[in-house]
Amino acid sequence: xxxxxxxxxxxxxxxxxxxxxxxxxxxxxxxxxxxxxxxxxxxxxxxxxxxxxxxxxxxxxxxxxxxxxxxxxxxxxxxxxxxxxxxxxxxxxxxxxxxxxxxxxxxxxxxxxxxxxxxxx
Amino acid sequence: xxxxxxxxxxxxxxxxxxxxxxxxxxxxxxxxxxxxxxxxxxxxxxxxxxxxxxxxxxxxxxxxxxxxxxxxxxxxxxxxxxxxxxxxxxxxxxxxxxxxxxxxxxxxxxxxxxxxxxxxxxxxxxxxxxxx
Numbered sequence: 001x002x003x004x005x006x007x008x009x010x011x012x013x014x015x016x017x018x019x020x021x022x023x024x025x026x027x028x029x030x031x032x033x034x035x036x037x038x039x040x041x042x043x044x045x046x047x048x049x050x051x052x053x054x055x056x057x058x059x060x061x062x063x064x065x066x067x068x069x070x071x072x073x074x075x076x077x078x079x080x081x082x083x084x085x086x087x088x089x090x091x092x093x094x095x096x097x098x099x100x101x102x103x104x105x106x107x108x109x110x111x112x113x114x115x116x117x118x119x120x121x
Numbered sequence: 122x123x124x125x126x127x128x129x130x131x132x133x134x135x136x137x138x139x140x141x142x143x144x145x146x147x148x149x150x151x152x153x154x155x156x157x158x159x160x161x162x163x164x165x166x167x168x169x170x171x172x173x174x175x176x177x178x179x180x181x182x183x184x185x186x187x188x189x190x191x192x193x194x195x196x197x198x199x200x201x202x203x204x205x206x207x208x209x210x211x212x213x214x215x216x217x218x219x220x221x222x223x224x225x226x227x228x229x230x231x232x233x234x235x236x237x238x239x240x241x242x243x244x245x246x247x248x249x250x251x252x253x
Contacts, residue, residue, distance in 0.1 A: 018162075027233055027236060
């Protein structure tokens, strides 16, 4: 199925090594505020954005994971991740801070094909 | 074809702004329409007019300005990402009680809505990420 007029936002970087994770989230919320349907796909080190019990206060960084539950308030409920990216990093999809559907590699490829507009961070 | 180009990578720590510029030159030479360009994340440093590389090195900010002027391309810089990194026009500098602005001519500060609008109105969206 083609997702015309909607955006797939791909998050590929860890949450606190740079500002990119926060700025990607800002882009997602802006799209939603403009009533553009947006789906999120957490890939590579981007899966670290999803782990529970993050303690970035020790780095004097704002806790990004606390902003994630707000996605539902913006009607962003199509949230995906990659099973292989989780497995490689020893993470369990059931123990993430929000619900993200773990896709196998073929399903990730299909997801990319469904969207005409992909914003990669 | 209507292209939108998003530059995310740092102009000094990645090839994003350089490759993005060359991509646009190639696209225009192939007959594509003038693309919408949005600078986000570390890429906002490209709009700092104080950037001064040694004289025998390419000045990427000047090259973007020349491209924009020659082809009438709008260079939009995310205002939130820019201010966070100390890139701002005189008005924002005053608002944030800074001594002066440093936004290079030809670049325009605007909101993330421009990124979403450019994305949806493009036939193709090309992102130049760079390692952050």
